[in-house]
Structures are given as C-alpha cells and as structure tokens.
Amino acid sequence: MSALTDLTISELQLGFRKGDFTPVEALQALETRIAAVDGSIGAYLSRDFESALAAAESADISLPLGGVPIGIKDVINVLGEPCTCGSKILAGYRAPYDATSIERLRAAGAIPYGRLNMDEFAMGSSTENSALQVTRNPWDLSRIPGGSSGGSAAAVAAREAFGTLGSDTGGSIRQPAALCGVVGLKPSYGRVSRFGLVAFASSLDQIGPFARTTRDCAMLLNALAGKDPRDSTSLDLPEEDFTRALGRDLHGVRLGIPKEYFVDGMDPRVRTKIEEAIETCRQLGAELVEVSLPHTSYAVGVYYIIATAEASANLARFDGVRYGHRAKNPKDLLDHYFRTREEGFGSEVKRRIILGTYVLSSGYYDAYYLRAQKVRTLIRQDFTAAFEKVDALICPTSPDLAFRIGERVNDPLRMYLADIFTIAANLAGICGISVPCGFVEEDQRPLPVGLQFLAKPLDEARLLGIANAFESASPGHSSPC
Amino acid sequence: MSKPNLDVRDVARLARIQLTDEEATTFQAQLASVLEYVEQLSELDVSHVEPTAHAAPVFNVFREDVPRPGLSRESVLANAPHAANNLVVVTKVIE
Numbered sequence: 395m396s397a398l399t400d401l402t403i404s405e406l407q408l409g410f411r412k413g414d415f416t417p418v419e420a421l422q423a424l425e426t427r428i429a430a431v432d433g434s435i436g437a438y439l440s441r442d443f444e445s446a447l448a449a450a451e452s453a454d455i456s457l458p459l460g461g462v463p464i465g466i467k468d469v470i471n472v473l474g475e476p477c478t479c480g481s482k483i484l485a486g487y488r489a490p491y492d493a494t495s496i497e498r499l500r501a502a503g504a505i506p507y508g509r510l511n512m513d514e515f516a517m518g519s520s521t522e523n524s525a526l527q528v529t530r531n532p533w534d535l536s537r538i539p540g541g542s543s544g545g546s547a548a549a550v551a552a553r554e555a556f557g558t559l560g561s562d563t564g565g566s567i568r569q570p571a572a573l574c575g576v577v578g579l580k581p582s583y584g585r586v587s588r589f590g591l592v593a594f595a596s597s598l599d600q601i602g603p604f605a606r607t608t609r610d611c612a613m614l615l616n617a618l619a620g621k622d623p624r625d626s627t628s629l630d631l632p633e634e635d636f637t638r639a640l641g642r643d644l645h646g647v648r649l650g651i652p653k654e655y656f657v658d659g660m661d662p663r664v665r666t667k668i669e670e671a672i673e674t675c676r677q678l679g680a681e682l683v684e685v686s687l688p689h690t691s692y693a694v695g696v697y698y699i700i701a702t703a704e705a706s707a708n709l710a711r712f713d714g715v716r717y718g719h720r721a722k723n724p725k726d727l728l729d730h731y732f733r734t735r736e737e738g739f740g741s742e743v744k745r746r747i748i749l750g751t752y753v754l755s756s757g758y759y760d761a762y763y764l765r766a767q768k769v770r771t772l773i774r775q776d777f778t779a780a781f782e783k784v785d786a787l788i789c790p791t792s793p794d795l796a797f798r799i800g801e802r803v804n805d806p807l808r809m810y811l812a813d814i815f816t817i818a819a820n821l822a823g824i825c826g827i828s829v830p831c832g833f834v835e836e837d838q839r840p841l842p843v844g845l846q847f848l849a850k851p852l853d854e855a856r857l858l859g860i861a862n863a864f865e866s867a868s869p870g871h872s873s874p875c
Numbered sequence: 876m877s878k879p880n881l882d883v884r885d886v887a888r889l890a891r892i893q894l895t896d897e898e899a900t901t902f903q904a905q906l907a908s909v910l911e912y913v914e915q916l917s918e919l920d921v922s923h924v925e926p927t928a929h930a931a932p933v934f935n936v937f938r939e940d941v942p943r944p945g946l947s948r949e950s951v952l953a954n955a956p957h958a959a960n961n962l963v964v965v966t967k968v969i970e
Contacts, residue, residue, distance in 0.1 A: 821929020
C-alpha cells in the first residue's frame with residue numbers, strides 16, 4: 395500500500411469519507427514525510443503543528459476540502475503565523491489576520507499548514523533570492539525549483555504537501571510547477587481576492603493553487619474564487635464548479651499554437667517534449683491552429699517596467715515604523731529609512747525598487763511607464779484576437795529545464811528572460827496552467843518539462859478541462875525522492 | 876524613448892535605500908543592461924494606443940461605507956519594533 399502522502403487531494407478526501415484513515419492520521423503522515431525529506435529540499439520556512447492538529451481533530455470531512463492540509467507561500471497572511479515574504483525586513487512579524495484566500499480555504503474545511511519558501515517579495519525565478527534559505531529541486535538537489543513560488547512547487551513534487559498556494563505575477567506559479575513536475579494554475583486577474591497577499595505588482599498579482607493533478611487544482615480554485623469587498627479588483631461573478639469540464643477528451647476543441655513561442659533560444663529537448671505533447675492533443679481530438687501573438691517579444695520589457703514601478707510604490711510601506719525590521723539607533727528619520735531598507739532588503743529587491751522608482755520619475759514617466767502601458771494594450775489585443783479563433787493556446791511554460799543553483803545569479807537580465815512564456819498572461823489578465831509533459835535526462839537524472847495552456851479571462855473551467863484531458867493521456871510519474 | 880541616464884545613487888536616495896559602493900557599481904551596470912533591453916519598446920508606434928493600467932474590466936468600485944471592527948490594538952502593537960504606553964514609538968521627526 396502506498397503512503398498516505400502519495401495520495402492526491404481527491405483520493406485523500408475519499409479515504410476520509412470511507413473511514414480508511416482520519417485527517418489527524420493524514421496530518422501526522424505529512425509531518426513525518428516533511429521531517430524525512432525537507433532537510434534536503436528546504437521547502438518549508440516554518441510550521442505550526444499544534445494548531446494544525448487541533449484543526450484536524452475537529453475537521454468536518456463533509457466539506458469540499460474537509461481535513462486537507464494545504465501549504466501556504468510565505469507571502470499570504472495566516473493569523474498568528476510568520477509571513478516573511480522571504481525577506482529579513484519582515485523578521486519577527488506575525489500576521490494579525492487571515493487573508494481572504496485563507497478564510498476561504500478554512501471555510502471549505504482545509505487546514506493551512508506550513509509556510510513555504512520563495513524569492514524575496516516574489517521577485518525572482520529560482521527561489522535563490524530568498525534571504526532565509528535555499529530550496530532545492532526534488533528531482534536534482536543541485537538545481538533550482540523555479541520561482542518565485544519555489545517552496546510551494548517543490549513541496550508538492552516531493553510529496554511533502556498535498557496541495558499548496560502560491561502567487562503568480564509573471565509566472566511564479568506556472569514556471570516552478572513546470573520545473574518541479576507538478577500542476578500549477580494562475581487564475582484570471584480578478585478571480586481570487588488578494589486581500590492579505592503582500593502586494594508586489596498589484597495590476598499583475600494573482601493567487602493560485604499547486605497540486606499533483608488538475609482535479610485537485612480545480613477543487614482548490616472552487617474554494618478560492620469569489621468576490622471580496624476588501625479587494626476591489628476581485629470580480630463579482632456567479633459561483634461555478636471548476637471541476638465541471640474534467641473527464642472529457644479534446645473533440646471540438648481548437649488549440650492555438652502561437653508561432654512566436656517556438657523560436658530560437660528554447661532548449662531543443664524542451665521543444666521536442668512540447669511537440670510530442672501537441673501531437674498527443676491532436677490524437678485526443680483537438681484541432682490545431684497556428685496563431686500569432688505579434689508583440690510577444692516586447693512582453694518581458696513591458697513587464698520589467700510595470701512590475702518594478704508598482705513594486706517601488708508597494709514596497710514603500712516597509713519603513714520600519716509599524717512592523718518588521720527597524721535599524722538600530724538612527725541619527726534622524728532619514729537615516730532610519732535609509733538603513734532600515736538597506737539592512738532589510740536583498741539585492742534583487744533593491745534593484746527592482748530602484749528601477750521602478752526611475753521609470754516613474756519625472757522626465758522618464760512617459761518614456762518608460764506610459765509607453766509600457768500602451769504596449770501592454772497591444773499585448774492584450776494579441777490575445778483577444780487569438781481567442782476569437784481558438785479555445786486555448788498550447789505552448790511551453792519555460793524555455794529551459796531547471797538550472798543549477800548559482801548559475802544565473804549575477805545576470806538579472808538572463809534570469810528575467812526565463813519568464814518569457816509566462817509573463818504575457820499576467821499583462822493580459824488571462825488564465826494559464828502548467829501541467830507535466832514528460833522528462834529530459836540530464837546528468838543521469840530526469841528533469842520535468844511543463845506544458846502550458848492559456849485561455850481567455852475567466853475561462854478557467856475550460857482551461858482545466860483541456861489540461862485534464864492531456865493529463866489523462868500522459869503517464870503519471872512516481873515520487874522523485 | 877529618451878536616452879537612459881540612470882544615476883543609481885540618486886534614484887536609491889529617492890527610494891530611501893542606502894547602497895554600499897559595491898552595490899552601487901554592480902547595480903549601475905546591471906540596470907544599464909536592463910534599460911538597454913527595454914529600449915526595444917521604442918520601436919513601436921504607440922501614438923494612437925490607449926494605455927492599460929490593469930486587465931480587469933471594472934472601474935470605480937464602491938462599497939457601502941459601513942463601520943466594522945478593525946484589528947485589535949494589542950495585535951497591531953505586538954508587531955511594532957518599539958511600542959510603549961499603547962502607542963508605536965517612532966524615530967524623532969521634529970527637533
């Protein structure tokens with residue numbers, strides 16, 4: 395019999411309801427697994443076992459996620475727990491409230507359990523920008539798990555979490571999901587409340603789930619989605635069941651292949667896996683159509699202007715006055731700010747705040763920020779036109795396999811270009827999902843490749859259905875460790 | 876697009892971040908290459924394009940202005956770097 399921690403969320407729940415095991419047993423099995431593997435992986439920053447145990451003892455297994463422990467990226471506030479954002483500047487902070495996404499998980503019966511490592515303030519693609527610890531890819535411990543939600547992806551891959559929450563500003567859910575061989579969903583802008591998510595770039599940030607299956611992601615989205623009066627960007631929509639399109643094939647589905655996503659620069663082995671996946675979709679009945687997203691090559695440039703501009707404003711709140719780190723013995727208020735932020739922020743955060751401040755500064759605003767917002771319109775229009783012809787787009791999630799820890803830390807631009815296939819979805823506000831589509835052997839180790847599907851805003855049910863059809867036709871894989 | 880002349884130290888001062896000499900030198904070179912990369916946006920004619928500030932089709936969202944409980948004083952002060960007499964103690968602002 396396989397270990398409890400090998401079960402998916404839906405299998406776990408079925409077991410609870412049949413009386414095969416209890417939420418307390420599942421939590422204990424999970425904690426045993428974390429204790430066994432997380433020393434080498436480093437996904438978790440902290441855990442509060444006692445409060446999770448209390449929740450498991452009183453879990454209502456009739457609820458949609460009743461008794462299921464869910465790991466949380468350390469950027470989403472959970473009452474009474476740390477929320478470091480991977481930064482020294484939030485040392486000592488404990489959340490005085492639950493984020494709306496956490497309230498919703500609890501209302502669905504889930505148990506938030508454990509804080510997961512990330513790039514500082516979600517700025518990065520490798521989790522190497524965490525000021526707190528290194529997280530390693532479970533498939534090869536010398537490699538990065540992707541980022542910024544690297545802990546959330548690695549924990550699910552290593553079967554030391556059943557499901558987790560992450561946040562995606564430019565690919566921070568989909569890219570680590572791809573590199574760790576799990577499913578990661580970025581919902582449409584407005585689908586999930588960000589109240590209680592520490593803001594990075596407010597016009598791009600979205601909370602979403604990681605799990606081992608598309609069904610589990612759909613179940614988590616069922617819990618997370620909905621209007622919240624405390625986040626004015628959350629949309630007021632009729633309730634829907636995101637599992638409703640699962641279990642179908644791809645007959646009648648038109649999939650667009652964006653030709654700009656198959657240009658030079660992609661690892662040829664990744665390209666081969668994606669082409670095989672596209673062929674699988676054709677065999678499942680999908681009609682394949684070549685489409686064009688002509689402004690694709692501008693997306694990374696637009697992103698690094700808009701995201702840094704918004705970050706420079708959002709991160710102004712970390713001033714050492716009301717919470718977090720404060721410099722010792724400042725000689726005056728200016729010295730207090732200068733040194734608090736020097737000591738508290740890491741290099742990538744400083745770089746981005748400086749860039750964002752520059753592109754918003756007098757004399758440069760029109761040339762950078764306003765121009766980037768206009769090109770953003772062109773990128774959105776590319777997608778609008780494509781979705782008039784097709785139901786979803788199929789493309790790679792990342793141009794590369796997981797790279798080695800330390801390999802790119804001194805070259806920010808190269809790191810930014812790793813997000814080239816994921817960034818445009820955030821700019822356009824559409825939804826996207828990464829699903830595993832096979833492995834490439836490197837140094838005698840299998841490294842996962844992720845296939846990305848993108849769909850128009852608020853079309854998550856169809857997106858999940860398409861991804862589920864592909865997943866059902868792919869061989870599953872065993873645990874990396 | 877105007878020629879970028881980013882002075883990292885000057886902008887860092889605006890952002891209230893002190894930099895070491897080493898950071899200033901490194902960031903200057905790294906951000907110069909990022910700015911050079913984003914120069915490609917100037918290839919496009921955007922004179923007739925409206926800007927997109929965010930991707931959701933909602934504007935001017937209001938809610939009823941109804942009082943509701945906020946965070947407790949204790950829970951907020953528990954996070955303050957320095958608190959006394961039920962208040963956050965701040966660095967001296969005026970002489």
